[in-house]
Amino acid sequence: QSVLTQPPSVSGAPGQRVTISCTGSSSNIGAGYDVHWYQQLPGTAPKLLIYGNNNRPSGVPDRFSGSKSGTSASLAITGLQAADEADYYCHSYDSSLSAPVVFGGGTKLTVL
Amino acid sequence: QVQLQESGPGLVKPSETLSLTCTVSGASIRSYYWSWIRQPPGKGLEWIGYIYYSGSTTYNPSLKSRVTISVDTSKNQFSLKLNSVTAADTAVYYCAASFGSGNWIDPWGQGTLVTVSS
Numbered sequence: 001q002s003v004l005t006q007p008p009s010v011s012g013a014p015g016q017r018v019t020i021s022c023t024g025s026s027s028n029i030g031a032g033y034d035v036h037w038y039q040q041l042p043g044t045a046p047k048l049l050i051y052g053n054n055n056r057p058s059g060v061p062d063r064f065s066g067s068k069s070g071t072s073a074s075l076a077i078t079g080l081q082a083a084d085e086a087d088y089y090c091h092s093y094d095s096s097l098s099a100p101v102v103f104g105g106g107t108k109l110t111v112l
Numbered sequence: 113q114v115q116l117q118e119s120g121p122g123l124v125k126p127s128e129t130l131s132l133t134c135t136v137s138g139a140s141i142r143s144y145y146w147s148w149i150r151q152p153p154g155k156g157l158e159w160i161g162y163i164y165y166s167g168s169t170t171y172n173p174s175l176k177s178r179v180t181i182s183v184d185t186s187k188n189q190f191s192l193k194l195n196s197v198t199a200a201d202t203a204v205y206y207c208a209a210s211f212g213s214g215n216w217i218d219p220w221g222q223g224t225l226v227t228v229s230s
Contacts (some may be wrong), residue, residue: 021147036216045206046157046224051216089157093214097173100213101147101159 022090030071030097032094116221130194134207150203
């Protein structure tokens with residue numbers, strides 16, 4: 001049971017737009033802590049995709065964007081490509097008695 | 113750029129201690145907080161803990177009783193020890209860098225699979 005809740009899977013056709021939600025609580029996202037997103041391609045380590053809610057590291061296409069509102073955050077991917085098929089994880093800080101570093105359970109993106 | 117490389121045994125017997133080392137290149141060990149994160153096969157990410165170069169540590173409460181993370185500034189390395197392992201500890205173990213609890217994690221090592229089996 002992850003502290004941050006993500007849908008197990010999402011899918012979309014090439015060129016379409018998909019969003020992945022990340023729902024937290026008043027001890028993490030709702031408390032104002034930043035949300036970060038990672039992309040994990042099959043057989044590889046996670047790679048930073050979005051940091052500080054809506055910032056892209058150098059080299060990440062602007063097809064990827066993040067947003068945050070209340071106790072939730074979202075990752076949007078536009079112009080879907082086959083290469084985007086991967087697992088996506090959200091991450092935030094939690095101030096409760098759980099671990100301070102918390103991840104979502106991950107979302108598998110399938111490009112149809 | 114910062115690069116991390118995990119090393120250690122890929123097979124550990126139940127009830128024994130899992131030991132891994134992460135070698136940091138391209139940056140001083142004094143520059144970041146250094147984390148261990150694991151991923152059981154087919155499952156999600158679990159943060160184990162992190163250490164600062166001063167030796168200050170923070171652990172996941174669910175693993176705290178079995179985990180020790182240490183740092184060797186002279187070798188630009190940090191290490192993980194997880195004792196009394198069971199099959200549930202079988203996972204890919206990643207070392208990674210961050211600027212603290214609330215900050216993003218980047219970069220990550222390539223990961224190393226540790227299997228707990230007799």
